[in-house]
Amino acid sequence: MAMLKKRKRDRTEQDSEYFQCYSDVSIHEEMIADSVRTNSYRMAILRNHPKLYGKTVLDVGAGTGILSVFCVQAGAARVFAVEASSVSQLARDVMKSNGMDTKVNVIDSPVESAEIPGLVDAIVSEWMGYSLMYESMLASVIHARDKWLKPGGLILPSSADMFIAPIHHPSVESRVNFWSSVKDLYGVDMACVQTFARSCIMSNEMDVNLVSPEDVLSFPVKFTSIDLNSCTQEEVRHLHGSFQFTCFGSSLMHGFAVWFSVTFPGEKNVILDTSPYAEETHWKQTLLYLDDEVQVEQDTVISGDISLSPSDINPRHLHVLLNYSVAGGLSRTKHFHMGS
Numbered sequence: 001m002a003m004l005k006k007r008k009r010d011r012t013e014q015d016s017e018y019f020q021c022y023s024d025v026s027i028h029e030e031m032i033a034d035s036v037r038t039n040s041y042r043m044a045i046l047r048n049h050p051k052l053y054g055k056t057v058l059d060v061g062a063g064t065g066i067l068s069v070f071c072v073q074a075g076a077a078r079v080f081a082v083e084a085s086s087v088s089q090l091a092r093d094v095m096k097s098n099g100m101d102t103k104v105n106v107i108d109s110p111v112e113s114a115e116i117p118g119l120v121d122a123i124v125s126e127w128m129g130y131s132l133m134y135e136s137m138l139a140s141v142i143h144a145r146d147k148w149l150k151p152g153g154l155i156l157p158s159s160a161d162m163f164i165a166p167i168h169h170p171s172v173e174s175r176v177n178f179w180s181s182v183k184d185l186y187g188v189d190m191a192c193v194q195t196f197a198r199s200c201i202m203s204n205e206m207d208v209n210l211v212s213p214e215d216v217l218s219f220p221v222k223f224t225s226i227d228l229n230s231c232t233q234e235e236v237r238h239l240h241g242s243f244q245f246t247c248f249g250s251s252l253m254h255g256f257a258v259w260f261s262v263t264f265p266g267e268k269n270v271i272l273d274t275s276p277y278a279e280e281t282h283w284k285q286t287l288l289y290l291d292d293e294v295q296v297e298q299d300t301v302i303s304g305d306i307s308l309s310p311s312d313i314n315p316r317h318l319h320v321l322l323n324y325s326v327a328g329g330l331s332r333t334k335h336f337h338m339g340s
């Protein structure tokens with residue numbers, strides 16, 4: 001029997017599949033309902049009222065249009081709301097419902113092929129995916145910035161930082177231990193499934209999940225930063241950074257958590273923080289599990305490096321390469337995937 005091989009789709013097919021995901025209401029519902037996300041954008045846009053008043057704004061990936069509405073509320077004279085998925089129709093309805101259809105031009109197109117008359121004073125975009133780079137939407141924002149943003153124009157958000165920390169994750173133990181509890185439930189001994197369960201959980205797939213602050217085993221390390229005013233396509237395609245942690249105390253380490261924050265400039269910066277120490281967002285944290293848990297003690301040193309890049313099969317998907325060593329032991333390498 002012939003092996004089924006994953007067919008590598010061409011870029012157009014991948015993009016239409018990607019925009020199709022944004023044609024459903026549930027993803028927009030999740031984003032708008034994420035009050036940490038939506039209120040951070042709202043506050044950041046309204047606080048930039050002195051820079052937006054009477055100005056022209058480009059909203060890259062406008063979705064249902066809420067950020068464009070905030071821009072008009074902040075005084076923008078004209079907003080180009082560019083949206084490639086079919087929800088652009090809804091954005092148009094939202095503008096009408098809010099009496100903003102004369103100020104906001106909804107453009108149904110990928111930003112890469114949009115026609116914008118002239119340069120803009122500001123760009124706003126919510127482009128961040130899981131682990132910041134999943135979906136690779138930042139490339140579209142950079143494209144728009146280089147083509148349409150006036151020199152010295154405003155870009156919201158203006159920077160992004162990525163963090164990593166070693167973690168304990170109690171769900172690994174509870175899911176593995178579930179198999180030994182089956183005997184109490186139904187009288188059938190299924191403890192032999194535990195090893196398989198552990199290998200499935202601690203796989204090469206990245207897990208989007210929440211980490212409690214008490215399960216972070218050391219101070220986190222900021223391993224890379226992006227300046228949205230100046231970053232290039234090449235720089236953001238491969239993000240890389242190193243880390244060294246000193247553990248707080250005795251614990252079982254299951255892996256690493258990765259998260260990001262973005263900063264909006266203004267008289268007072270607004271920071272949208274997706275860390276385990278901040279209020280929960282729909283991005284949660286991204287977990288990278290080791291193959292086997294490791295016992296760490298107070299002052300155990302964990303060092304290594306991490307790289308993020310688009311997957312070879314689909315550039316919207318994410319590949320992470322992690323090298324790490326615990327207590328000066330053997331250096332280990334693990335590849336992780338999100339999406340493919």
Ligand SMILES: C[S@@+](CC[C@H](N)C(=O)[O-])C[C@H]1O[C@@H](n2cnc3c(N)ncnc32)[C@H](O)[C@@H]1O
Pocket residue numbers: 019022031032060061062063064065066067082083084085109110111112125126127128137140
């Ligand atoms: C994370 S959502 C944000 C939606 C909206 N701005 C909000 O804050 O609710 C990203 C949106 O950008 C759109 N998008 C992604 N890449 C795009 C591109 N190259 N051109 C136009 N729209 C794009 C997606 O279809 C999606 O609706």
